[in-house]
Amino acid sequence: MLEFSILAILATCIAGMMTRAQSRKRKREALLPVWERENGKNEIEKWLEGFLAKLKRTSTRTEKCRLILAVERMQFEDDWYAAWWKHVRFGEENVKILDTGINVGKKDLQKIKITEFQKELLKSNASLKNQLIGHSEIKEEKGEWQIPAELKTKIISEGGEALIFSEKFGICENAVRVQIFDPFLFSNNFGLNFLTWKINFEKDYEQATNKEQSGKANQMPKYKNIIKNFVNIELFHKKDLKKEDCIGMGHNYGKGWRRFENCFEGRKNWN
Numbered sequence: 001m002l003e004f005s006i007l008a009i010l011a012t013c014i015a016g017m018m019t020r021a022q023s024r025k026r027k028r029e030a031l032l033p034v035w036e037r038e039n040g041k042n043e044i045e046k047w048l049e050g051f052l053a054k055l056k057r058t059s060t061r062t063e064k065c066r067l068i069l070a071v072e073r074m075q076f077e078d079d080w081y082a083a084w085w086k087h088v089r090f091g092e093e094n095v096k097i098l099d100t101g102i103n104v105g106k107k108d109l110q111k112i113k114i115t116e117f118q119k120e121l122l123k124s125n126a127s128l129k130n131q132l133i134g135h136s137e138i139k140e141e142k143g144e145w146q147i148p149a150e151l152k153t154k155i156i157s158e159g160g161e162a163l164i165f166s167e168k169f170g171i172c173e174n175a176v177r178v179q180i181f182d183p184f185l186f187s188n189n190f191g192l193n194f195l196t197w198k199i200n201f202e203k204d205y206e207q208a209t210n211k212e213q214s215g216k217a218n219q220m221p222k223y224k225n226i227i228k229n230f231v232n233i234e235l236f237h238k239k240d241l242k243k244e245d246c247i248g249m250g251h252n253y254g255k256g257w258r259r260f261e262n263c264f265e266g267r268k269n270w271n
């Protein structure tokens, strides 16, 4: 019997120590910026879902415009093609970019595999398939952001397809920059339900570059001496299973880090 009770006390003692240690750890964690915390990505994700649900905008562009923009986001075998292509034609599996200018030697520039995102666009308007679409047919965007009042007060800068908010993460005041690459993103027909994302912390990039010494490819954009980029969030269409066509970005910058706000003063377009 004696043995038993000693064991019991010991057990509660350890249990008590554990909860105290855990709460100390929680307190320590709460003082850390989100991106330093153990489950930081979950916390960012929780915040992201609420935040994205509030973003709304309109667009005056068409599906044709979206397709042209989606081609502009593609990586061609020769960087020059980005400037040269004048027409594009979507087939079943491939997209062909053409230089239809007069006196051009090479008219068929490249045939590339259609992305999942482009497939989705073609599904919503099949008449765009097998049609010669001109690069210059893209229309001017006259749509606007429609931000709810509670979020509007947090806007630091607004211009074109990018918005910058001031947002608190725990004890840290940060700037969140949102940029859309697909004009329908956050419009009525293309909201949170259609989205998936990749959340990257600055330390992920550091680890990746240390491991591979890959230099450019895997780095987070850094604006030396101005702002520090802590979190990068890439948005994708849910059906883009390989996450190959990023249609929107969120950056989380340190604020107050070298007087962040001054950087944006008088600057409507942060592009």
Ligand SMILES: *[C@@H]1O[C@H](CO)[C@@H](O)[C@H](O)[C@H]1NC(C)=O
Pocket (backbone or CB within 6 Å): 062, 063, 064, 125, 127, 128
């Ligand atoms: C499909 O795209 C064509 C070409 O841009 C356009 O004329 C037509 O109105 C679109 N149809 C629908 C249903 O959006």
